[in-house]
Amino acid sequence: MKNFEISKLLRNVAAVYSIKDEKKYRFQLLAYQKAADAIESLPTELNDLYKENKLQGIDGIGPTIQSRLTELLKTGKVQHFEEIMKEIPKSIFPLLDIPGFGPKKAYKLVTQFNLKNPDTVIVDLENIAKKGDIANLPGFGEKSQADVLRAIKEFKLGKGKSTRMTLPYANELARIIITYIEKSDAVLAAYPLGSLRRGKDTIGDIDIAVSTNKPQEVLDHFINYPFKERIIERGDRTSSMLVSSGRQIDLMVQSPEGFGALLQHFTGSKAHNVHLREYALSKGLSVSDFGIKKKKDEKAAYKKYKTEESFYEALGMQWIPPEMREDTGEIELALQHKLPELIKLSDIKGDFHLHSNFSIEESHDSGQNSMEEMIEEALRLGYKYLGFSEHNPSIGNHTEKEICTLLEKRLKYIDKMRLKYKNFIRIFSLLEIDILASGKLAIPESAFAYLDAAIVSIHSSFAMNRENITERILQGLSHPKAKIFAHPTSRLINQRAPIELDFEKLWNFCKKNDKAFEINAAPQRLDLTDILIREAVNKGITLIINTDSHAIDQMNLMKYGVTVARRGWATKRDILNTMDYNKLTSWFSNEATKGGE
Numbered sequence: 001m002k003n004f005e006i007s008k009l010l011r012n013v014a015a016v017y018s019i020k021d022e023k024k025y026r027f028q029l030l031a032y033q034k035a036a037d038a039i040e041s042l043p044t045e046l047n048d049l050y051k052e053n054k055l056q057g058i059d060g061i062g063p064t065i066q067s068r069l070t071e072l073l074k075t076g077k078v079q080h081f082e083e084i085m086k087e088i089p090k091s092i093f094p095l096l097d098i099p100g101f102g103p104k105k106a107y108k109l110v111t112q113f114n115l116k117n118p119d120t121v122i123v124d125l126e127n128i129a130k131k132g133d134i135a136n137l138p139g140f141g142e143k144s145q146a147d148v149l150r151a152i153k154e155f156k157l158g159k160g161k162s163t164r165m166t167l168p169y170a171n172e173l174a175r176i177i178i179t180y181i182e183k184s185d186a187v188l189a190a191y192p193l194g195s196l197r198r199g200k201d202t203i204g205d206i207d208i209a210v211s212t213n214k215p216q217e218v219l220d221h222f223i224n225y226p227f228k229e230r231i232i233e234r235g236d237r238t239s240s241m242l243v244s245s246g247r248q249i250d251l252m253v254q255s256p257e258g259f260g261a262l263l264q265h266f267t268g269s270k271a272h273n274v275h276l277r278e279y280a281l282s283k284g285l286s287v288s289d290f291g292i293k294k295k296k297d298e299k300a301a302y303k304k305y306k307t308e309e310s311f312y313e314a315l316g317m318q319w320i321p322p323e324m325r326e327d328t329g330e331i332e333l334a335l336q337h338k339l340p341e342l343i344k345l346s347d348i349k350g351d352f353h354l355h356s357n358f359s360i361e362e363s364h365d366s367g368q369n370s371m372e373e374m375i376e377e378a379l380r381l382g383y384k385y386l387g388f389s390e391h392n393p394s395i396g397n398h399t400e401k402e403i404c405t406l407l408e409k410r411l412k413y414i415d416k417m418r419l420k421y422k423n424f425i426r427i428f429s430l431l432e433i434d435i436l437a438s439g440k441l442a443i444p445e446s447a448f449a450y451l452d453a454a455i456v457s458i459h460s461s462f463a464m465n466r467e468n469i470t471e472r473i474l475q476g477l478s479h480p481k482a483k484i485f486a487h488p489t490s491r492l493i494n495q496r497a498p499i500e501l502d503f504e505k506l507w508n509f510c511k512k513n514d515k516a517f518e519i520n521a522a523p524q525r526l527d528l529t530d531i532l533i534r535e536a537v538n539k540g541i542t543l544i545i546n547t548d549s550h551a552i553d554q555m556n557l558m559k560y561g562v563t564v565a566r567r568g569w570a571t572k573r574d575i576l577n578t579m580d581y582n583k584l585t586s587w588f589s590n591e592a593t594k595g596g597e
């Protein structure tokens, strides 16, 4: 079984619990959802981990679910799942992929109309809705029937729950909506929250909080957004809308006096909030998006908090950076006032993965701007150093001599730049070299003379098994000048799955030999992912955040790399390109490693 199948199964189990009794089973329900999330973002197939006896200790998976997974991978099924699913018709599960369908709604429709066939259930339901039979069900009505029909139509058009937005897309959408919202005089402040504020690599929907003393005015204005597709919901302090791109916007409003509690609640994550609520309860406190009150004063009003800081403080905690709010230990540390000081964008002193348009007849796409333009941009960003790392000359059609000539020509030009900018910025002569399927690097040994160091990476032959591809990378990295392993898993969000690697082996090798793992800041890569960064940080691996820019306007994407690094709890100390130039040069020249021998 593949990870996506397993996480789907766990989501189905959660759905079954919610149908049975949402209140009674809320812990199980959450545990299964959390485990499904964890497995979805896991860089390695569970099945491989199982074979290597490494299922324990995965963040987000407790011992009970771990033992269920062991049973699943060993026998292909789980006794307990079979039992609890016995009374639930299998035909509800396909309906759960349709936007707007929760487990209870699916269950009700399936049982009311006796829909038993999972393969045809969507079409069957559509026909029933077209006949007008859903409107007559108690608790449904004409509007719900129209919603069902629309949802099925959208689902058929591919607007399932599956594709998530990349960060720049979600940021831009949020910016457009907030610009519109702020046109209302009743709006005192409007912020994007949810996963966007937490900086997750992909975003499901956009959540916006508005501070106002005139909630109805704000909501009226919101639902009049000219480019909406339809309003999903309009309440007293919340509203949801689909905009014409098919994306969902959720709005919550609150008075300025209580805005801190809303910011906290609506930022999430859900798991963080659940843990926070449980902790509060253990102290006799009840928390909500309105504020905090004593549990025993059932009828009293919530005490309001203007800022998030004061809200966390009232619970005896340090303010927690949004990127950390995933319930992976941050609450415990905040209580002890021991949160790490996360890396900031202003800590970054340079970018080492830059493709200029200086032609060396590369194997892959070259950049669009001159070295000079990129240097000027780096100066504008306040950098102290940078590295040019065009792709290696293609190997098929160049001799060893030709490759050396091209790189020599490039080094001469870099030297010219060094001279011109010598009082402003330091320049490294790097190169992004393919690790070939054989593990060999794609330039001859003699060509390394023209490089200070090299970035190595994989751009082809992805389909190798985990052991072989790990060996291939280790071999590529074993060259003394190969110092950075770029975009390690090669994943492209919504396009290409990450390659599976034996990270344990790679971490150990890199630690011993002073190699760095890249955090590629390009928003469709964000590779390493937050989870792997956290692992690397725990192991003391050197990381470097690069943009992999092919044009100057991509150089400001560094912020996304910093965000994902923060989600991995990285501090300034973990990141190579926060160091001073001198430290950096000695690291590149392997002095640290030599000294250790």
Ligand code: DGT
Residues within 6 Å of the ligand: 193, 194, 195, 196, 200, 202, 203, 204, 205, 206, 207, 265, 266, 267, 268, 269, 270, 273, 274
């Ligand atoms: P997404 O949209 O899938 O990328 O992820 P989020 O984290 O933005 O999730 P979303 O949009 O469903 O909810 C936004 C925030 O609202 C979430 O992070 C925490 C809060 N929230 C939503 N539903 C619940 C809930 O049932 N319980 C609690 N405590 N908080 C919730």
Ligand code: CA
Residues within 6 Å of the ligand: 194, 195, 196, 204, 205, 206, 207
């Ligand atoms: Ca959201």
Ligand code: CA
Residues within 6 Å of the ligand: 194, 205, 206, 207, 250
């Ligand atoms: Ca939402």
Ligand code: ZN
Residues within 6 Å of the ligand: 353, 355, 432, 548
């Ligand atoms: Zn590159």
